[in-house]
Amino acid sequence: MFVSSYRITKFALQNFWRNFWLSIITLSMLVLTLVTINILLVLNFVTNQAIQTVEERIEVSVYFDKEVEQSTVDSAVEYLRGISQVRDVVVVDPEKALENFSKNHKDDESIMASLEELDSNPFGPTLIVKSYTAEDFDIILDALENPEFSDFIREKDFSDYQAIVSRIKDTTDNIRFFGMVMSAVFLLIAVLIVFNTVRIGIFIHKEEIGIMKLVGATNWFVKAPFILEMIILSFVAVGIVVLVSYPVLAILESKFALFFGGVQVGLINYFEINGLNIFGTQLMVLIAITVISTLLAMRRYLKV
Amino acid sequence: MIRLKNVAKIYPPNIVGLEGVSLHIQPGEFVSVVGQSGTGKSTLAKLLFAEERPSRGCIEIGGWDISRIKEKDIPILRRQIGVVFQDFKLLPKKTVYENVAFALQVAGERPRRIRDVVPRVLKIVNLDQKAGRYPTQLSGGEQQRVAIARSLVHQPKVLVADEPTGNLDAINARDIIDLLQRINEFGTTVLLVTHNREVVNRVKKRVITIDDGVIVSDIEQGRYKI
Numbered sequence: 001m002f003v004s005s006y007r008i009t010k011f012a013l014q015n016f017w018r019n020f021w022l023s024i025i026t027l028s029m030l031v032l033t034l035v036t037i038n039i040l041l042v043l044n045f046v047t048n049q050a051i052q053t054v055e056e057r058i059e060v061s062v063y064f065d066k067e068v069e070q071s072t073v074d075s076a077v078e079y080l081r082g083i084s085q086v087r088d089v090v091v092v093d094p095e096k097a098l099e100n101f102s103k104n105h106k107d108d109e110s111i112m113a114s115l116e117e118l119d120s121n122p123f124g125p126t127l128i129v130k131s132y133t134a135e136d137f138d139i140i141l142d143a144l145e146n147p148e149f150s151d152f153i154r155e156k157d158f159s160d161y162q163a164i165v166s167r168i169k170d171t172t173d174n175i176r177f178f179g180m181v182m183s184a185v186f187l188l189i190a191v192l193i194v195f196n197t198v199r200i201g202i203f204i205h206k207e208e209i210g211i212m213k214l215v216g217a218t219n220w221f222v223k224a225p226f227i228l229e230m231i232i233l234s235f236v237a238v239g240i241v242v243l244v245s246y247p248v249l250a251i252l253e254s255k256f257a258l259f260f261g262g263v264q265v266g267l268i269n270y271f272e273i274n275g276l277n278i279f280g281t282q283l284m285v286l287i288a289i290t291v292i293s294t295l296l297a298m299r300r301y302l303k304v
Numbered sequence: 305m306i307r308l309k310n311v312a313k314i315y316p317p318n319i320v321g322l323e324g325v326s327l328h329i330q331p332g333e334f335v336s337v338v339g340q341s342g343t344g345k346s347t348l349a350k351l352l353f354a355e356e357r358p359s360r361g362c363i364e365i366g367g368w369d370i371s372r373i374k375e376k377d378i379p380i381l382r383r384q385i386g387v388v389f390q391d392f393k394l395l396p397k398k399t400v401y402e403n404v405a406f407a408l409q410v411a412g413e414r415p416r417r418i419r420d421v422v423p424r425v426l427k428i429v430n431l432d433q434k435a436g437r438y439p440t441q442l443s444g445g446e447q448q449r450v451a452i453a454r455s456l457v458h459q460p461k462v463l464v465a466d467e468p469t470g471n472l473d474a475i476n477a478r479d480i481i482d483l484l485q486r487i488n489e490f491g492t493t494v495l496l497v498t499h500n501r502e503v504v505n506r507v508k509k510r511v512i513t514i515d516d517g518v519i520v521s522d523i524e525q526g527r528y529k530i
């Protein structure tokens with residue numbers, strides 16, 4: 001048993017070196033396939049991140065009447081916080097609201113002038129409500145119709161956002177769908193390429209395999225080195241991709257940061273946390289595909 | 305040693321390879337099989353090492369009925385029969401030594417025994433000096449000698465050679481036949497398929513002539529007469 005595993009390993013490595021160019025071609029195909037898949041992954045991650053960034057900045061401002069009881073405001077806050085789609089509710093008191101407002105409109109002289117004319121603060125308490133995703137805003141807006149406090153709400157400032165929200169919704173849905181279709185197509189192509197590369201490799205060894213069987217090799221002894229070679233190639237391919245991906249991700253990270261106005265998208269962080277899962281899964285799937293291709297090709301073409 | 309009873313081989317759809325062949329070969333015999341092209345000589349050889357199975361009839365080798373041999377037993381059979389072909393059938397990516405050793409490795413032989421046997425058989429075919437070469441770096445005659453060395457590693461009771469001289473010139477052919485005769489003298493039963501008149505006349509042993517899948521003559525001490 002030990003002797004034959006040693007021999008199988010030796011034959012697998014010999015196969016690799018003595019058919020160097022074939023091995024290199026197979027290896028490059030595997031690497032290219034993995035690169036494609038990882039590009040899709042990065043794209044998917046960045047889109048999600050972009051969507052999330054935008055969604056995080058969307059909020060509804062709820063302006064209460066000046067005369068509203070504090071208890072009504074409190075119960076509104078309580079109520080909103082109880083909704084699972086609400087990420088956060090920030091209460092802004094009237095003074096702060098006025099300050100924010102003046103700051104935002106300090107260049108608009110007519111507004112500043114009319115503010116000056118008022119001797120008291122026109123603002124009541126204000127709530128700033130944030131949700132997790134753009135979709136949740138409909139629910140939050142519905143919730144604000146609650147008769148317990150809706151009468152005290154002077155204005156809900158979401159009009160600017162509504163367009164953005166629905167546009168984001170459309171875009172993200174489109175991107176996700178397109179991404180899924182693209183991934184599926186690329187995966188299919190990748191699998192076909194790997195399958196065919198492996199098949200050609202086996203076909204090249206057709207005669208050799210016939211000879212091995214003629215001198216009394218069992219099917220297992222013929223197959224094992226080829227399977228092992230595929231496993232080794234898969235490991236090497238994933239290894240190369242892992243080594244290459246870190247510097248590439250670092251470059252991408254800085255490019256994306258520029259694009260998103262200085263916000264880090266956390267690409268490297270994402271791969272650091274999930275790297276084992278991501279590449280581990282890729283390795284397993286790659287091994288499965290290459291080994292199955294090998295077995296199929298051998299059975300189909302060589303009756304092994 | 306080899307016994308065929310009423311053996312027929314019909315290739316699909318209905319090409320006759322062999323038809324009604326009965327044959328008995330004693331241990332230690334040297335048998336030449338001759339005949340025109342396409343008459344079934346290779347088919348006979350292939351049946352003996354289970355590359356093909358008979359459509360009808362029964363084949364026994366050393367008392368083992370291999371007519372309906374199971375897939376998993378074929379390697380065991382092949383380790384007991386040496387085979388040599390016109391096109392040598394060496395592994396191109398392995399050296400001479402590795403080619404010969406391979407036949408032992410597939411049988412799970414211990415490394416110590418391999419280190420012992422391989423040089424010995426290479427010496428028999430007089431190639432111990434070229435053990436490190438690849439098949440492409442050898443002449444045709446040398447390649448065939450490697451193939452013969454490989455067929456000897458299990459000390460087979462039977463050696464089947466299908467036109468082993470087909471690709472060789474007269475001098476190399478004679479060397480190969482001499483080698484086969486020497487192997488035969490050490491007790492191995494040899495079945496030699498050949499086209500070559502000179503070879504048959506030189507051997508002066510039993511000759512079986514096949515025509516259209518049928519044995520048409522079987523003569524002790526025969527001569528080539530087609």
Ligand SMILES: Nc1ncnc2c1ncn2[C@@H]1O[C@H](COP(=O)(O)OP(=O)(O)OP(=O)(O)O)[C@@H](O)[C@H]1O
Pocket residue numbers: 315316319320321339340341342343344345346347348
């Ligand atoms: N795999 C096969 N499928 C179908 N027909 C086959 C197959 N192998 C051989 N035959 C046919 O069986 C017959 C006998 O073939 P075989 O190879 O035994 O001839 P042979 O005597 O060895 O000829 P040669 O001297 O040219 O080598 C031929 O008619 C051949 O065409």
Ligand SMILES: [Mg+2]
Pocket residue numbers: 345346347466
């Ligand atoms: Mg033939």
